[in-house]
Amino acid sequence: MNEKSHITGTLINYYFHCHRQLWLFHRHIKCEQESDTVYLGKVIHEHSYEREHKELEIDELKLDFFDLRDGVLHEVKKSDKWREAHEWQVLYYLYMLKKKGIDNIRGELNYPMVRQTVSVELTPEKETALQQVIQHIEDILAQKLPPPIEVRKSLCRTCSYYELCYI
Numbered sequence: 001m002n003e004k005s006h007i008t009g010t011l012i013n014y015y016f017h018c019h020r021q022l023w024l025f026h027r028h029i030k031c032e033q034e035s036d037t038v039y040l041g042k043v044i045h046e047h048s049y050e051r052e053h054k055e056l057e058i059d060e061l062k063l064d065f066f067d068l069r070d071g072v073l074h075e076v077k078k079s080d081k082w083r084e085a086h087e088w089q090v091l092y093y094l095y096m097l098k099k100k101g102i103d104n105i106r107g108e109l110n111y112p113m114v115r116q117t118v119s120v121e122l123t124p125e126k127e128t129a130l131q132q133v134i135q136h137i138e139d140i141l142a143q144k145l146p147p148p149i150e151v152r153k154s155l156c157r158t159c160s161y162y163e164l165c166y167i
């Protein structure tokens with residue numbers, strides 16, 4: 001993989017939600033409405049940890065904030081429902097920063113609404129697993145047609161592509 005990647009943290013996140021969602025989003029196909037949930041997420045991002053909040057862009061990566069004093073990269077999330085996906089997203093950021101020579105940092109997931117903090121560390125095992133995830137994402141994105149519908153009703157009902165997939 002090149003230093004610069006077209007894979008974003010959002011794509012990593014969607015990979016763990018639904019492969020079809022990942023493919024559609026990457027093709028810039030959007031049915032997103034400005035739902036209350038989306039709005040709430042934006043408000044939380046803008047107002048949580050306001051003092052420390054310094055959103056940072058490095059190539060394709062959009063980091064919520066990176067505290068240079070203690071080398072902690074923070075990712076703020078509304079709910080911990082998709083914690084596994086969130087952890088892989090942070091691992092991906094740590095991995096890409098490492099490839100840019102920014103090493104010895106750790107990640108932290110912040111869930112202000114449930115007052116939880118989860119520490120994330122890029123171990124050698126996680127790095128190997130992440131490389132496999134990245135390769136699988138590349139394979140999915142290279143497909144000419146979207147992956148089949150994954151029938152996961154609780155996810156589909158709240159997905160912005162629901163109408164596209166089911167109606």
Ligand code: SF4
Nearest residue numbers: 018021150156159165
């Ligand atoms: S509606 Fe369901 S199958 Fe379709 S993209 Fe969303 S999660 Fe995937």
